[in-house]
Amino acid sequence: MHIIVCAKQIRHTYARTGTSPDTHYIEDWDGVYRVNPHDEAALELALRLKDKHEGVTVSLLTMGPMIAENELRRCLATGADNLYQIDGNDEHNPDLEPFDQPDPWEKSDRLARAAKSLEADLVLCGKESLDKGNGQVGALLANRLARPFVSAITDLNLAESDGQVRVQRSAGRGVREIIACQMPAVFSVDLGVDLRLPSLKRRQWAEEYPPRPVERDGESAPPRLVCKHRFQPRPRPKLIPAPDSRQHAYDRIMQLLTGSTVEKKGEMLTGTPESQVEGILAFLKTNGFLESDRSDE
Amino acid sequence: MKALLTSFDLLVIALAFLIMGLGLARRWALWRENKPAGIAGNWQGLMASVLAHRGILDRPAVGLGHLGAFWGVVIPLLVIIVAQFGFIIPQAPARLLSLIQDLAGAALLIGTVYLLVRRLGREETEGPARTLLPIILLLVIVISGYLAAGARMSILETGGFPWSSPFGWLFSLIAPASPVFMQMMIRLHFLAVLLLIAAIPYTFMRHAVASPLNVFYRKQGPRAALTQPALERGAVGARTVKDLSWKQMLDAEACVACGRCDENCPATISGKPLSPRKVIRTIREQLETVQTQGKPSGNGAALPLLENDVTADEMWACTSCMACVEHCPVAIEPLDKIIDMRRYQVMGKAHLPSEARPMLRDLEIYGDVQGKGAAYRADWAMHRDIPELGRSANPEAADVDVLLYVGCSGAFHPRNQETSRAMAKILKAAGIRFAILGSEECCCGDPARRLGDEALFRRLARQNIIKFEQHQVKKIVTLCPHCLNTLKNEYPELGCQLEVVHATEMVTELIRDKRITLKYPVADKITLHDACYLGRYNQVYQPPRDICRAVPGAALEETERNQEKGFCCGGGGGRMWLHENIGENINVVRAQEIAATEADLIGTACPYCLVMLDDGVKSLEMEKTPKVADVIDIVADALG
Ligand code: SF4
Numbered sequence: 001m002h003i004i005v006c007a008k009q010i011r012h013t014y015a016r017t018g019t020s021p022d023t024h025y026i027e028d029w030d031g032v033y034r035v036n037p038h039d040e041a042a043l044e045l046a047l048r049l050k051d052k053h054e055g056v057t058v059s060l061l062t063m064g065p066m067i068a069e070n071e072l073r074r075c076l077a078t079g080a081d082n083l084y085q086i087d088g089n090d091e092h093n094p095d096l097e098p099f100d101q102p103d104p105w106e107k108s109d110r111l112a113r114a115a116k117s118l119e120a121d122l123v124l125c126g127k128e129s130l131d132k133g134n135g136q137v138g139a140l141l142a143n144r145l146a147r148p149f150v151s152a153i154t155d156l157n158l159a160e161s162d163g164q165v166r167v168q169r170s171a172g173r174g175v176r177e178i179i180a181c182q183m184p185a186v187f188s189v190d191l192g193v194d195l196r197l198p199s200l201k202r203r204q205w206a207e208e209y210p211p212r213p214v215e216r217d218g219e220s221a222p223p224r225l226v227c228k229h230r231f232q233p234r235p236r237p238k239l240i241p242a243p244d245s246r247q248h249a250y251d252r253i254m255q256l257l258t259g260s261t262v263e264k265k266g267e268m269l270t271g272t273p274e275s276q277v278e279g280i281l282a283f284l285k286t287n288g289f290l291e292s293d294r295s296d297e
Numbered sequence: 298m299k300a301l302l303t304s305f306d307l308l309v310i311a312l313a314f315l316i317m318g319l320g321l322a323r324r325w326a327l328w329r330e331n332k333p334a335g336i337a338g339n340w341q342g343l344m345a346s347v348l349a350h351r352g353i354l355d356r357p358a359v360g361l362g363h364l365g366a367f368w369g370v371v372i373p374l375l376v377i378i379v380a381q382f383g384f385i386i387p388q389a390p391a392r393l394l395s396l397i398q399d400l401a402g403a404a405l406l407i408g409t410v411y412l413l414v415r416r417l418g419r420e421e422t423e424g425p426a427r428t429l430l431p432i433i434l435l436l437v438i439v440i441s442g443y444l445a446a447g448a449r450m451s452i453l454e455t456g457g458f459p460w461s462s463p464f465g466w467l468f469s470l471i472a473p474a475s476p477v478f479m480q481m482m483i484r485l486h487f488l489a490v491l492l493l494i495a496a497i498p499y500t501f502m503r504h505a506v507a508s509p510l511n512v513f514y515r516k517q518g519p520r521a522a523l524t525q526p527a528l529e530r531g532a533v534g535a536r537t538v539k540d541l542s543w544k545q546m547l548d549a550e551a552c553v554a555c556g557r558c559d560e561n562c563p564a565t566i567s568g569k570p571l572s573p574r575k576v577i578r579t580i581r582e583q584l585e586t587v588q589t590q591g592k593p594s595g596n597g598a599a600l601p602l603l604e605n606d607v608t609a610d611e612m613w614a615c616t617s618c619m620a621c622v623e624h625c626p627v628a629i630e631p632l633d634k635i636i637d638m639r640r641y642q643v644m645g646k647a648h649l650p651s652e653a654r655p656m657l658r659d660l661e662i663y664g665d666v667q668g669k670g671a672a673y674r675a676d677w678a679m680h681r682d683i684p685e686l687g688r689s690a691n692p693e694a695a696d697v698d699v700l701l702y703v704g705c706s707g708a709f710h711p712r713n714q715e716t717s718r719a720m721a722k723i724l725k726a727a728g729i730r731f732a733i734l735g736s737e738e739c740c741c742g743d744p745a746r747r748l749g750d751e752a753l754f755r756r757l758a759r760q761n762i763i764k765f766e767q768h769q770v771k772k773i774v775t776l777c778p779h780c781l782n783t784l785k786n787e788y789p790e791l792g793c794q795l796e797v798v799h800a801t802e803m804v805t806e807l808i809r810d811k812r813i814t815l816k817y818p819v820a821d822k823i824t825l826h827d828a829c830y831l832g833r834y835n836q837v838y839q840p841p842r843d844i845c846r847a848v849p850g851a852a853l854e855e856t857e858r859n860q861e862k863g864f865c866c867g868g869g870g871g872r873m874w875l876h877e878n879i880g881e882n883i884n885v886v887r888a889q890e891i892a893a894t895e896a897d898l899i900g901t902a903c904p905y906c907l908v909m910l911d912d913g914v915k916s917l918e919m920e921k922t923p924k925v926a927d928v929i930d931i932v933a934d935a936l937g
Pocket residue numbers: 551552553554555556557558559573574577621624625626627628629631
């Protein structure tokens with residue numbers, strides 16, 4: 001069985017500490033390059049299947065330039081057999097110019113062609129990506145391949161009895177569903193399982209591994225969705241520490257006047273659970289959130 | 298004795314030495330395989346350890362017992378060797394020699410009896426035959442020797458009390474005046490000596506050879522720096538004993554099972570399954586198995602795995618506090634073997650306790666243990682006018698005397714951020730030109746390294762080294778002793794030689810040079826907790842004490858275990874990120890001990906200790922919980 005796991009390399013921008021509006025207040029150090037965590041979870045599910053059954057091959061499929069090469073190779077090292085790359089030479093920088101990322105329609109087309117040429121029995125991808133969050137590619141991919149699709153799965157097993165797969169997905173509100181699905185199929189995977197650690201030997205092997213290009217046959221589907229504007233959130237409110245209590249009053253006031261916020265200081269309750277509960281009750285009573293016992297008298 | 302040496306005797310002697318030599322040679326063959334060329338020995342240490350029993354005498358009773366036994370063997374041995382040359386010795390010195398020999402014998406007798414009694418009552422680490430046999434042989438030797446001497450005196454009927462051999466005289470009272478008996482005793486004496494010699498490699502007595510060797514070859518240079526495995530050549534820590542270095546094998550041979558490591562190991566004391574002594578014993582037993590399996594260079598197929606005998610619970614319980622290394626009288630280091638086993642688990646088998654995985658992953662992606670990210674690394678310094686080498690466009694800022702390396706705790710943990718600010722305040726008050734790396738700093742790599750992920754450690758270290766070079770850093774001051782240890786002792790191996798000092802060292806200097814003055818009292822009674830990585834790892838014991846003494850109106854009260862004997866807080870060696878669900882919590886054990894000093898302020902110099910002890914004292918639920926503070930905080934408070 002050949003399982004393809006789509007792995008998207010993203011730049012995850014987690015902070016905005018810059019000062020220039022041209023870069024949307026984003027500096028180099030405000031982001032990290034990594035593989036989309038949902039895709040990592042998908043890889044782990046594939047690897048677990050490989051552990052349990054003979055003859056399972058797991059291939060990673062990525063698209064675009066190697067912006068998160070280290071992390072992608074780490075994924076490879078955890079136990080995948082191959083790494084295929086579509087459009088390795090694209091000039092896209094998916095970070096600061098998110099417009100340049102192909103739209104889900106186009107992406108799914110390219111992935112579908114690759115999956116066909118690689119003769120995949122099972123295609124797994126992340127439920128969504130951390131940088132765009134469209135959550136469409138999986139479904140579109142299934143459509144293009146004319147295969148059944150289950151979204152947001154958290155577990156994957158092969159039933160010996162009927163040769164079908166059993167997937168688990170959460171239907172919200174704590175409801176879980178086990179779904180039997182015919183092969184070949186496409187699943188999108190939700191967060192849940194953590195990708196395993198790679199051993200050093202595998203890492204060294206993955207370091208040397210040359211990604212295998214997937215040839216593009218013919219023109220890909222033209223984009224149907226175009227993102228017109230992308231608004232970055234406001235720069236994060238500056239976290240300003242409370243004035244240093246060791247400072248003189250004058251300095252403290254100056255620091256407050258120049259725009260600091262004062263952190264509210266709560267009281268940390270410690271001790272046994274019982275004494276903590278008592279502390280909470282006392283707090284609620286003194287502040288009028290709870291009627292105190294005295295009113296019953 | 299000379300006349301007694303017939304050719305038959307010579308044969309027996311040769312045989313004894315042959316057996317001993319063979320035994321040692323087989324061990325040697327095993328060690329030699331992994332022996333690096335040209336390692337230096339240490340004569341001074343050897344002399345101090347062997348002749349004066351430095352280290353062994355740390356425990357007076359056993360130490361004296363051993364001292365007696367040691368000299369009780371060596372002196373008569375020397376005398377016999379000298380006697381073989383048949384000098385004509387004048388009467389007086391001959392008598393003196395005889396007296397010395399007599400007394401040495403007595404020392405041996407008392408020493409061995411004491412050691413025997415002590416051993417008898419113990420749960421043994423080696424089979425009784427192997428430990429008790431040599432001691433009993435020693436007893437046989439000394440008693441038969443005295444009986445022979447006593448018999449001779451009875452035969453000669455010298456009369457009166459012979460000053461040159463008082464103990465021999467005592468024995469002459471019970472020894473029959475029969476030449477046959479004397480001959481028998483001499484034969485017995487002779488036989489026992491040869492047996493003992495032959496038994497050296499096979500019994501506990503091997504320590505007589507291996508321990509001095511081990512002290513001789515004790516690790517040079519920084520004591521606690523771990524050695525780098527050759528990752529490129531596929532070395533990933535210790536899977537079997539064959540992966541250990543020559544010195545590590547010698548360590549295992551040299552162990553005398555005295556148990557001092559166990560007595561000081563926080564893991565053992567708090568009821569974890571780890572016992573450094575058992576780790577060493579396991580390695581020695583496996584070495585013996587490998588040896589009996591035949592050729593040491595055989596295919597590694599059937600070799601026993603270390604992890605079979607040292608379980609995960611054991612190897613992950615170590616806090617890397619180095620107490621075992623500090624207290625071992627014969628310079629054995631259980632610590633580096635434990636780390637090597639962890640390395641194999643993590644890098645070889647990709648096994649790591651699940652609770653520590655997110656931390657390593659954060660280190661991989663974000664470069665800090667909390668996973669907050671480099672962009673937030675300088676948040677603690679915001680609006681405090683602290684120059685950053687990394688971001689500042691201001692060229693003036695780049696020209697500084699010292700780089701303040703904050704470390705992950707100092708940058709992100711709210712409690713430790715206070716310490717960072719306090720340090721900045723002190724440096725400013727003293728007018729030191731300093732800067733931080735800001736978002737260009739990343740974790741020093743210590744947590745990854747102690748958890749066995751050497752590859753990650755190297756990556757992080759290289760990142761830092763590149764930044765140090767880029768900004769032409771000359772001197773670094775660290776807030777965290779763990780950073781201190783890695784930067785100072787472990788980065789040199791990666792090609793980064795810089796002057797690195799700990800904040801307490803620097804502040805002590807500032808106080809001494811009167812560049813800052815502590816004006817305000819902060820507490821009446823301060824006690825100090827020694828951080829392992831500052832104290833045992835780097836011998837910085839005095840500076841925190843000097844600082845506390847400089848605080849006006851404060852009395853310094855030492856804890857029960859302090860300085861070299863200091864007890865770990867339980868947070869080192871990656872334990873900060875592992876669950877502690879066996880036995881007592883180490884930090885609580887330590888907190889109880891500290892609370893006994895009744896100090897109202899507990900000073901420490903390590904961010905881990907601060908957090909662990911704070912948790913510890915709070916869980917004691919005392920009437921008045923003492924405050925835990927970094928000594929740097931204390932200084933900043935006292936500055937006003
Ligand atoms: S390792 Fe050292 S301290 Fe521990 S039992 Fe052996 S000789 Fe004693």
